[in-house]
Amino acid sequence: MIVLVPYAAARPKTRLADALDPAERESFSRAMLADVVDAVVDAGVEPTVVATESVELDARASVVVDDRPLSRAVNDRLAGAEEPTAVVMSDLALATPRVLSRLLDAGGDVVVAPGRGGGTNALVVRHPAFRVDYHGTSYLDHLRVARDVGASVREFDSMRLSTDIDEPADLVEVLLHTDGRARDWLLDAGFEVDAHDGRVGVRRER
Amino acid sequence: MIVLVPYAAARPKTRLADALDPAERESFSRAMLADVVDAVVDAGVEPTVVATESVELDARASVVVDDRPLSRAVNDRLAGAEEPTAVVMSDLALATPRVLSRLLDAGGDVVVAPGRGGGTNALVVRHPAFRVDYHGTSYLDHLRVARDVGASVREFDSMRLSTDIDEPADLVEVLLHTDGRARDWLLDAGFEVDAHDGRVGVRRER
Numbered sequence: 001m002i003v004l005v006p007y008a009a010a011r012p013k014t015r016l017a018d019a020l021d022p023a024e025r026e027s028f029s030r031a032m033l034a035d036v037v038d039a040v041v042d043a044g045v046e047p048t049v050v051a052t053e054s055v056e057l058d059a060r061a062s063v064v065v066d067d068r069p070l071s072r073a074v075n076d077r078l079a080g081a082e083e084p085t086a087v088v089m090s091d092l093a094l095a096t097p098r099v100l101s102r103l104l105d106a107g108g109d110v111v112v113a114p115g116r117g118g119g120t121n122a123l124v125v126r127h128p129a130f131r132v133d134y135h136g137t138s139y140l141d142h143l144r145v146a147r148d149v150g151a152s153v154r155e156f157d158s159m160r161l162s163t164d165i166d167e168p169a170d171l172v173e174v175l176l177h178t179d180g181r182a183r184d185w186l187l188d189a190g191f192e193v194d195a196h197d198g199r200v201g202v203r204r205e206r
Numbered sequence: 207m208i209v210l211v212p213y214a215a216a217r218p219k220t221r222l223a224d225a226l227d228p229a230e231r232e233s234f235s236r237a238m239l240a241d242v243v244d245a246v247v248d249a250g251v252e253p254t255v256v257a258t259e260s261v262e263l264d265a266r267a268s269v270v271v272d273d274r275p276l277s278r279a280v281n282d283r284l285a286g287a288e289e290p291t292a293v294v295m296s297d298l299a300l301a302t303p304r305v306l307s308r309l310l311d312a313g314g315d316v317v318v319a320p321g322r323g324g325g326t327n328a329l330v331v332r333h334p335a336f337r338v339d340y341h342g343t344s345y346l347d348h349l350r351v352a353r354d355v356g357a358s359v360r361e362f363d364s365m366r367l368s369t370d371i372d373e374p375a376d377l378v379e380v381l382l383h384t385d386g387r388a389r390d391w392l393l394d395a396g397f398e399v400d401a402h403d404g405r406v407g408v409r410r411e412r
Contacts, residue, residue: 099363114365117375117406118382118399136401140382157305159320162365169323176324176346193324195342200323 001104001124002083003040003047006070007033007090009055019168019204020189028185032165033090034059035180040088042097043104047088050077075131084126092121093174093182094160103161108154110146113161114139122161127151171202207310207330208291209246209253210283212276213239215261219297225374225410226395234391238371239296240265241386246294248303249310253294256283281337290332298327299380299388300366309367314360316352319367320345328367333357377408 011022012029020028033049037059040047049055049063050073057063066073074087086104088095103113103122110130115121118137129149133141146153163173165182174182175193186202194203217228218235226234239255243265246253255261255269256279263269272279280293292310294301309319309328316336321327324343335355339347352359369379371388380388381399392408400409 114383116369117378118401119406137382137399137406157365158363159365159368160363162368163322172323176343177320193343195324200325200343 001045002077002081002085003045003104004074004077004085004087005033005036005040005047005049005061005090006074006087007049007051007055008070009051009053013091013166015166016168016171019171019202024189028182028189029091030055030057031181031185032093033057035178035182036088036090036092036095037061038180039095039097039100043100045086045104049090050074071132071134074134078125078131081125084124086125087123087132089115089121089164091164091166092161093165093180094163094177095122096160099158099160103156103158106154106156109151110142111154111156112139112142112146113156113158115162115164119164121164122156169201172200175202207251208283208287208289209251209310210280210291210293211239211242211246211253211255211267211296212280212293213255213257213261213296214276215257215259219372221372222374222377225377225408230395234388234395235297236261236263237387237391238299239263241384241388242294242296242298242301243267244386245301245303245306249306251292251310255296256280277338277340280340284331284337287331290330292331293329293338295321295327295370297370297372298367299371299386300369300383301328302366305364305366309362309364312360312362315357316348317360317362318345318348318352319362319364321368321370325370327370328362375407378406381408 013025016025041060047061049061050066051063052067054065109127111124113122118139120138120142130151190205191202194201219231222231243253247266253267255267256272257269258273260271315333317330319328324345326344326348336357396411397408400407
């Protein structure tokens with residue numbers, strides 16, 4: 001199994017702008033990337049980080065630089081793949097070795113773990129004709145593409161893999177459900193769980 | 207197995223106020239309740255809807271009225287339960303018979319399916335001393351309560367059960383991942399998936 005972890009190295013996580021400044025967003029996104037890489041390694045596969053520019057990474061992965069748009073960079077690798085290939089997003093801070101092992105073991109020509117809002121957060125591809133299209137509601141698009149090429153599809157139902165950390169409201173999930181670098185990063189930056197009026201979010205002490 | 211589906215019948219789903227008027231919120235919440243009941247029935251158990259006031263329900267469940275706060279109404283039933291008891295929230299519109307069967311079969315004295323923001327969306331209780339407290343970050347509270355009474359705990363990792371439909375941003379998940387009454391209700395009301403600027407939400411035609 002090949003596991004690709006795409007990483008947009010330049011100006012990552014712009015939708016976290018209300019919570020983190022640009023340098024913080026870069027640093028936090030690297031922490032999430034390292035957590036994802038660690039979880040993949042502990043699931044038994046050394047992943048390849050496909051980064052838009054060179055990144056230093058304190059975790060066990062090979063890094064290749066590919067500055068093409070995400071879908072093209074992934075599809076180029078799917079086209080040449082000689083074994084099953086998984087694509088795991090770099091902001092899945094809640095990923096654990098356990099859920100990734102289940103994902104990599106799940107049967108089906110194409111296994112899709114949806115994210116909130118119709119995204120595709122993780123994917124296993126075992127069919128030679130399947131290609132990705134991460135634009136828009138990619139979850140539905142990927143189901144359709146699989147049907148079109150005659151590939152069997154399996155939905156992978158996981159809260160951990162559905163939770164990409166995109167917006168300030170997502171940060172609380174990192175505090176609640178993880179114990180890796182991304183959580184440490186948030187704690188060091190002064191974030192804590194904040195419950196009020198029946199809603200739970202984060203609050204930051206500066 | 208006893209399956210309880212608590213339902214707050216009066217002024218449900220106030221956090222959907224930006225998308226739906228009060229009568230719509232009531233009607234939509236009933237559609238979600240009926241979908242949840244159907245999914246439980248298809249998972250093999252006829253559930254008991256514990257409603258704060260009398261409701262007519264076009265689905266196969268017994269309805270009991272209990273106007274006490276949620277945690278007290280549930281705990282009173284846990285205290286007297288002679289068999290394992292599950293508690294499934296009425297707004298889990300993405301619940302399927304398949305994921306509910308997996309939940310009811312999952313081992314552990316206490317099985318907890320977290321919701322976003324630290325909530326507890328579904329729960330199986332097989333330990334006589336375990337009690338619920340749905341206030342605040344109930345997921346962490348429930349882990350602690352289980353530890354305190356010496357109950358083994360299992361986290362149930364499911365996107366479908368983690369997705370309670372609380373806010374307008376959640377409505378798109380119903381359109382993307384279900385085919386029940388709640389989805390039909392949204393379509394009849396003019397909602398459709400709206401993708402723009404890399405974000406996916408709903409748009410309403412009136």
